[in-house]
Amino acid sequence: GAVVSQHPSRVICKSGTSVKIECRSLDFQATTMFWYRQFPKQSLMLMATSNEGSKATYEQGVEKDKFLINHASLTLSTLTVTSAHPEDSSFYICSARTSGGAQNIQYFGAGTRLSVL
Amino acid sequence: AQKVTQAQTEISVVEKEDVTLDCVYETRDTTYYLFWYKQPPSGELVFLIRRNSFDEQNEISGRYSWNFQKSTSSFNFTITASQVVDSAVYFCALRNYGQNFVFGPGTRLSVLP
Numbered sequence: 001g002a003v004v005s006q007h008p009s010r011v012i013c014k015s016g017t018s019v020k021i022e023c024r025s026l027d028f029q030a031t032t033m034f035w036y037r038q039f040p041k042q043s044l045m046l047m048a049t050s051n052e053g054s055k056a057t058y059e060q061g062v063e064k065d066k067f068l069i070n071h072a073s074l075t076l077s078t079l080t081v082t083s084a085h086p087e088d089s090s091f092y093i094c095s096a097r098t099s100g101g102a103q104n105i106q107y108f109g110a111g112t113r114l115s116v117l
Numbered sequence: 118a119q120k121v122t123q124a125q126t127e128i129s130v131v132e133k134e135d136v137t138l139d140c141v142y143e144t145r146d147t148t149y150y151l152f153w154y155k156q157p158p159s160g161e162l163v164f165l166i167r168r169n170s171f172d173e174q175n176e177i178s179g180r181y182s183w184n185f186q187k188s189t190s191s192f193n194f195t196i197t198a199s200q201v202v203d204s205a206v207y208f209c210a211l212r213n214y215g216q217n218f219v220f221g222p223g224t225r226l227s228v229l230p
Contacts, residue, residue, distance in 0.1 A: 034217065034218075041225075042223075043222045044218075044220045045215055049186065049217065091160055093160075095218075106212070106218065107164075110161040111161060111162075113160065
């Protein structure tokens, strides 16, 4: 079964509204979680890395004020797309990494398809 | 810098044909991991394999096989006797120790009945 739960799987919203996406690690504690964005027919691009209890690290070109990331616990990270616009429509995928060791494994959520009208 | 190249953007085969998806990577690190993921139309990434840089043994899992060659920095993926259900986008990815994934651009495989 899934070890990373992402919710919702699909969301449609009006331009100007904010949308929150949740990412939960189900059977393990994830000190580090990642958020990716995937535009149609393109690859996954890392948006940000979030560490529990600290500020997220954003990749170049990603607006931190627009994509708010909160990693308040070892099992939950949230991405909030603030004042969403049609160009924010995309597939958002979260990922959680197990803690410790060279063999730490990264699991991916099922993704959230955001459509902004 | 890390980079993953998947030169084949789209491939179409007829069911039961064998197909090989190419993956070439670049990294300066000696310790790294290579992955293949399948992304069906639903969007969920399905983990297929992880290989570390010290293990060059080829692997076979059912109809899937992987050929890892450090000398050419390649990690190719072959599907034998392809089936319609194999139709998806396949991503090759690289992760250096302690760092983030770098995904290739993906190869869209269409298996026709």
